Amino acid sequence: MSLKEVQNLVIIENTPLNATNFLIRLVSIKPLPKFVPGQFVNVEINNSSEIFLRRPFSVFEINYSLNSISLIVKILGRGSKKLTEIKAGESVNLIFPLGKGFTFPIPNERILLIGGGSGVGPMLFLAKESGLNPDNVHLILGAKSFEDHINIDDYRQFGNFYFTTEDGSLGERGFVTQHSVFQNKLKTFDKIYACGPDAMMKAIAREAKKSNIFCEVSLENLMACGFGVCLCCIEPTVRGNLCVCTEGPVFNINDLKWQI
Numbered sequence: 001m002s003l004k005e006v007q008n009l010v011i012i013e014n015t016p017l018n019a020t021n022f023l024i025r026l027v028s029i030k031p032l033p034k035f036v037p038g039q040f041v042n043v044e045i046n047n048s049s050e051i052f053l054r055r056p057f058s059v060f061e062i063n064y065s066l067n068s069i070s071l072i073v074k075i076l077g078r079g080s081k082k083l084t085e086i087k088a089g090e091s092v093n094l095i096f097p098l099g100k101g102f103t104f105p106i107p108n109e110r111i112l113l114i115g116g117g118s119g120v121g122p123m124l125f126l127a128k129e130s131g132l133n134p135d136n137v138h139l140i141l142g143a144k145s146f147e148d149h150i151n152i153d154d155y156r157q158f159g160n161f162y163f164t165t166e167d168g169s170l171g172e173r174g175f176v177t178q179h180s181v182f183q184n185k186l187k188t189f190d191k192i193y194a195c196g197p198d199a200m201m202k203a204i205a206r207e208a209k210k211s212n213i214f215c216e217v218s219l220e221n222l223m224a225c226g227f228g229v230c231l232c233c234i235e236p237t238v239r240g241n242l243c244v245c246t247e248g249p250v251f252n253i254n255d256l257k258w259q260i
């Protein structure tokens with residue numbers, strides 16, 4: 001297990017990406033440890049007497065030369081809202097790196113990355129770090145509508161992007177599992193990775209299992225400590241009840257006791 005750091009990082013950017021998602025970039029005064037896509041940080045919410053538990057966020061981008069960590073924060077409740085209101089120049093306390101990340105693909109494998117909601121950040125991080133020829137990296141990103149998608153132009157160089165929206169305003173209409181790439185080409189992939197709402201990941205897991213394709217999902221169970229002490233993030237698995245914060249958040253679907 002790598003050593004965990006507890007550090008105050010200075011926010012250098014906190015900008016809206018769309019109506020509900022913000023890009024938060026933080027800089028450390030010390031060199032950052034190596035992060036694997038899928039790992040997360042646990043963030044203390046400043047100046048808030050009513051929010052005393054930290055909130056977990058997956059790492060979206062790391063710049064080792066600038067010592068910066070970027071997160072994509074979707075406003076869900078009070079904690080995420082407060083975080084998006086913090087001004088550049090203020091500092092925030094983070095614990096990192098937490099959890100176990102995705103298994104890297106091996107050279108020449110074809111991979112399918114599927115992100116929905118707040119699961120888009122870690123999928124983009126994995127696409128960038130996969131080390132694969134971009135022709136072999138395919139991403140399906142799903143959202144309710146056009147305005148819920150973020151601009152991924154800087155990431156197009158790392159793979160082939162497909163979009164779904166429930167209202168048909170961008171890409172194919174429907175859920176990610178209804179996209180034609182998922183429907184018609186699933187068996188051409190060696191590995192599938194997914195992060196997003198539970199129902200989305202379960203639907204993906206069902207199809208991956210049927211086709212016997214390696215599939216990892218990143219769970220977003222409610223968390224408090226983030227490092228295996230409070231036991232509030234337990235997930236039943238074939239290896240017993242495991243803490244998602246230390247044994248996950250990334251799990252192989254064959255290890256989960258999902259009814260799918």
Ligand SMILES: Cc1cc2nc3c(=O)[nH]c(=O)nc-3n(C[C@H](O)[C@H](O)[C@H](O)COP(=O)(O)OP(=O)(O)OC[C@H]3O[C@@H](n4cnc5c(N)ncnc54)[C@H](O)[C@@H]3O)c2cc1C
Pocket residue numbers: 040055056057058059071072073074075076077078079080081118119121122219220221222223249
């Ligand atoms: C490992 C991990 C990585 C994550 N990565 C990201 C990320 O990159 N970007 C991002 O925007 N969010 C991410 N999340 C989710 C994020 O932690 C929650 O959105 C945040 O904690 C909500 O806090 P809040 O105070 O805003 O909402 P709260 O006020 O605590 O909750 C508001 C409502 O949302 C529900 N809720 C809270 N957390 C979750 C959750 N995880 N799943 C489903 N419902 C929830 C609550 O039950 C409540 O109904 C991640 C979660 C985990 C566990």
Ligand code: FES
Pocket residue numbers: 222223224225226227228229230231232233234243244245246
């Ligand atoms: S969040 Fe405390 S044990 Fe996982």
